[in-house]
Amino acid sequence: MEDSVSAWAERIRNAAATGTALCIVGGGSKQFYGRVQQGEILDVSSHRGVVSYEPTELVVTVRGGTPLAELEALLATQGQFLPFEPPHFAPGATVAGCVAAGLAGPRRATAGGVRDYVLGVKLLDGRGQVLTFGGQVMKNVAGYDVSRIIAGSLGTLGVILEVSLKVLPRPVAEATLRFAMSEADAIERLNQWGGQPLPLSASAWQEGGLTIRLSGAEAAVSTACQRLGGERLDAAESGAFWQGLREQTAAYFAAAATRPLWRLSVPSSAPPLKLAGTQLIEWGGAQRWLVGELPGEQIQARASALGGHASLFRGGNRDGEVFAPLAPALLALHRRLKTAFDPAGILNPGRLYQGF
Amino acid sequence: MMEIEAQAPGVQERDFSALDKARVVEALARVLPVGVLMFENEDLRPYECDGLAAYRSVPMAVVLPTTEEQVVAVLRTCSELGVPVVARGAGTGLSGGALPHPQGVLLSLARFNRIVHLDPHARTAVVQPGVRNLAISEAAAPHGLYYAPDPSSQIACTIGGNVAENAGGVHCLKYGLTVHNLMRVRGVTIEGEVVEFGNHALDAPGYDLLALMTGSEGMLAVVTEVTVRLTPKPQLAQCVLAAFDDVIRAGDAVAAIIAAGIIPAGLEMMDQPATAAVEEFVHAGYPLDAKAILLCESDGTPEEVAEEIARVREVLERSGATEIRVSRDEAERMRFWAGRKAAFPAAGRMSPDYYCMDGTIPRKRLGEMLSAIQRMETEYGLRCINVFHAGDGNLHPLILFDANQAGEMERAEAFGAEILELSVALGGTITGEHGVGIEKINQMCSQFSVAERTQFFRVKAAFDPAGLLNPGKAIPTLHRCAEYGRLHVSGGAVPHPDIPRF
Numbered sequence A: 001m002e003d004s005v006s007a008w009a010e011r012i013r014n015a016a017a018t019g020t021a022l023c024i025v026g027g028g029s030k031q032f033y034g035r036v037q038q039g040e041i042l043d044v045s046s047h048r049g050v051v052s053y054e055p056t057e058l059v060v061t062v063r064g065g066t067p068l069a070e071l072e073a074l075l076a077t078q079g080q081f082l083p084f085e086p087p088h089f090a091p092g093a094t095v096a097g098c099v100a101a102g103l104a105g106p107r108r109a110t111a112g113g114v115r116d117y118v119l120g121v122k123l124l125d126g127r128g129q130v131l132t133f134g135g136q137v138m139k140n141v142a143g144y145d146v147s148r149i150i151a152g153s154l155g156t157l158g159v160i161l162e163v164s165l166k167v168l169p170r171p172v173a174e175a176t177l178r179f180a181m182s183e184a185d186a187i188e189r190l191n192q193w194g195g196q197p198l199p200l201s202a203s204a205w206q207e208g209g210l211t212i213r214l215s216g217a218e219a220a221v222s223t224a225c226q227r228l229g230g231e232r233l234d235a236a237e238s239g240a241f242w243q244g245l246r247e248q249t250a251a252y253f254a255a256a257a258t259r260p261l262w263r264l265s266v267p268s269s270a271p272p273l274k275l276a277g278t279q280l281i282e283w284g285g286a287q288r289w290l291v292g293e294l295p296g297e298q299i300q301a302r303a304s305a306l307g308g309h310a311s312l313f314r315g316g317n318r319d320g321e322v323f324a325p326l327a328p329a330l331l332a333l334h335r336r337l338k339t340a341f342d343p344a345g346i347l348n349p350g351r352l353y354q355g356f
Numbered sequence B: 001m002m003e004i005e006a007q008a009p010g011v012q013e014r015d016f017s018a019l020d021k022a023r024v025v026e027a028l029a030r031v032l033p034v035g036v037l038m039f040e041n042e043d044l045r046p047y048e049c050d051g052l053a054a055y056r057s058v059p060m061a062v063v064l065p066t067t068e069e070q071v072v073a074v075l076r077t078c079s080e081l082g083v084p085v086v087a088r089g090a091g092t093g094l095s096g097g098a099l100p101h102p103q104g105v106l107l108s109l110a111r112f113n114r115i116v117h118l119d120p121h122a123r124t125a126v127v128q129p130g131v132r133n134l135a136i137s138e139a140a141a142p143h144g145l146y147y148a149p150d151p152s153s154q155i156a157c158t159i160g161g162n163v164a165e166n167a168g169g170v171h172c173l174k175y176g177l178t179v180h181n182l183m184r185v186r187g188v189t190i191e192g193e194v195v196e197f198g199n200h201a202l203d204a205p206g207y208d209l210l211a212l213m214t215g216s217e218g219m220l221a222v223v224t225e226v227t228v229r230l231t232p233k234p235q236l237a238q239c240v241l242a243a244f245d246d247v248i249r250a251g252d253a254v255a256a257i258i259a260a261g262i263i264p265a266g267l268e269m270m271d272q273p274a275t276a277a278v279e280e281f282v283h284a285g286y287p288l289d290a291k292a293i294l295l296c297e298s299d300g301t302p303e304e305v306a307e308e309i310a311r312v313r314e315v316l317e318r319s320g321a322t323e324i325r326v327s328r329d330e331a332e333r334m335r336f337w338a339g340r341k342a343a344f345p346a347a348g349r350m351s352p353d354y355y356c357m358d359g360t361i362p363r364k365r366l367g368e369m370l371s372a373i374q375r376m377e378t379e380y381g382l383r384c385i386n387v388f389h390a391g392d393g394n395l396h397p398l399i400l401f402d403a404n405q406a407g408e409m410e411r412a413e414a415f416g417a418e419i420l421e422l423s424v425a426l427g428g429t430i431t432g433e434h435g436v437g438i439e440k441i442n443q444m445c446s447q448f449s450v451a452e453r454t455q456f457f458r459v460k461a462a463f464d465p466a467g468l469l470n471p472g473k474a475i476p477t478l479h480r481c482a483e484y485g486r487l488h489v490s491g492g493a494v495p496h497p498d499i500p501r502f
């Protein structure tokens, strides 16, 4: 294990000396995401295995190449789970890939995202050094919180060798309810419910209908079901429904095979987008998917006018920018941070933004 | 490439002794309206320390701006002249983070005290950094909402200070720390650039600089506006008080609660000396014969709370609790908490001075930590009472001492340092929520390698290339660690612990 880490460190140092771009690969399940990849393949998927798992400490530490499915199966044996419900998108998904991509599933709005559960990382930076930040405890403010910026950095700041994640007990009860509702009403209702002490754990609106999931203690879920009404889905149907959203295997996403899929991240209470294309709304109104051919600038402009941002999630032109443009001062900070971790600019260059 | 490596940052602290006060004051007076700048010694005194009163230093000048433009002007001026700047909220910090720089400007955000906008529908509040933590919850209360992180200092501390320290509270096991409850932070860099980190959506493009800013101890940018997430108020909260005749057994009960799949809204522990200290102070009716007491809070709908309390009670019984009480009404719940929340003032009543530690350890190592603290009490000849955010492993030993007795302060510091070293050795961290500041800067040398500390300096340089924001805090230079290393062998083992080292 340590042999392969030192071999990768050596390779990174050589690549830095010669200015050779490296493309970090785990399970390859999220290769479609971000800008087009370039450089020599650095396959780090062999660095796998659980380093430590203490269910009563609510913390698990695993090597980056550990398959996400393996980790989730381990947590399930103790009745625990990753509350951010990360999408796998393919059977080989690794934990490091999940953290690097920073993507969360249906539970995001109420449970938090990947970064909210990252407690520590061990990295191989662009100098080929092994660095550890954060730790294995839930509260830790020693030093800058470098581990959380690794979440969603798409491998541009370092190779994730190990990661410590906070885990939680799986809720005992769950129920899925469906309501016939227009888009505007759904947004309104979701925000109202969001302000009440309800055990909401997911929501999805698609043309004509709103589906919500309640999770928590038996008593809380059944009281909420009585209060909210709607049509209750059976366990098998609801399981398949939320899984289809999380993994984007639901019918809605099939259209994205031929047309670009946009993700608009906006304030939950933002009004309907009124953009041409088909829509799916998640996260209590805060995540809006759009399948359509509109020009990227128009979509970005709309998202930004609503106080959010858009990203070209799948398809479209991946040589251009796929994430929202950064304000100049923010962009300058990004470039300097990238240089701080990877001075030669060889780790997944251009995967996040052109030029770094 | 390699030239960059040759001049790795963070080798030695910068020397600012050549700065000329008259020149700095004159430059600031030119860009600020009357009443914002103070430079007479008697006006500067009130700012000489924060909540860690053992460290004091009078700044060169204090500025109390009221607008972001003034903050920009101050930072630009200081940047041009190479003057250190230390931001300050309410000054309740316990690690000396807001300790002024003797050749620097102290930038108080106290006048930034307006709640700019509260949106009950979207559950967000836009506030200025000088707004007090509790004031946000008070403003949100009519809408059935509140701001979840509740540090014990919440009546006084500011949201800007909370962001800078990533403050926690007794409810953060279930509701998260400051970092989990922020949406957007607006700040000004030392070069006077206004930057927004995050937004009103659930994520932002690029690196998560909002997370990086949180807990950055005023080292990266000055916060001028914050958007926090508001949480619906639970319908009901109830608290269980359990007594144990053994501290380790109480620790095991905490693990058992979590193993049962319960995440209580709060899970706190106090040892016997702490219980006795607070009981005398607030008369909460705590069982005084118990070696440790646990407070376990449940919140939610009445049905949910009833269900959870029943399960908690069962686990506590199984774990050998000698007594279990469940709060019958809000008044009793408040009484249960009153003691825990009064731990610091109670320590202050017992002893002229106290020193609060803040390590976090894996919970299963609690026994080792507590027996080591017992040994240290004899070794250093000082008493220590322990309160503990048991749910998340964050320990607050309060070391009691009298600064007027020769040597006691030094012994208290050495005692504290040894606890911090042990926290690291047990797989934890030197600080869970109070920050490194100046207080724990030496122990950073043990927790992080040279390469990691150098990397922290590079991160700082990305925001503050000249190193003017809060210099000398949070991250120790190589030079400082070398000095510290001469007194100390890393890994928690101190040579000749019986010889005073300060």
Ligand SMILES: Cc1cc2nc3c(=O)[nH]c(=O)nc-3n(C[C@H](O)[C@H](O)[C@H](O)COP(=O)(O)OP(=O)(O)OC[C@H]3O[C@@H](n4cnc5c(N)ncnc54)[C@H](O)[C@@H]3O)c2cc1C
Residues within 6 Å of the ligand: B050, B051, B086, B087, B088, B089, B090, B091, B092, B093, B094, B096, B097, B098, B109, B129, B150, B151, B152, B153, B156, B157, B158, B159, B160, B161, B162, B163, B164, B165, B166, B167, B168, B169, B170, B217, B218, B219, B221, B222, B223, B224, B344, B433, B434, B470
């Ligand atoms: C009795 C008592 C109980 C406490 N209980 C808790 C607790 O339960 N949990 C907890 O986490 N803490 C607790 N604390 C510690 C303290 O209250 C927190 O650290 C708090 O967040 C500090 O806020 P402040 O406004 O007083 O900040 P200050 O002390 O003024 O400053 C703290 C740090 O923040 C920086 N800073 C302040 N404002 C800004 C700004 N606008 N921009 C950039 N940097 C800024 C300062 O430079 C400094 O480094 C307690 C303190 C006391 C005295």
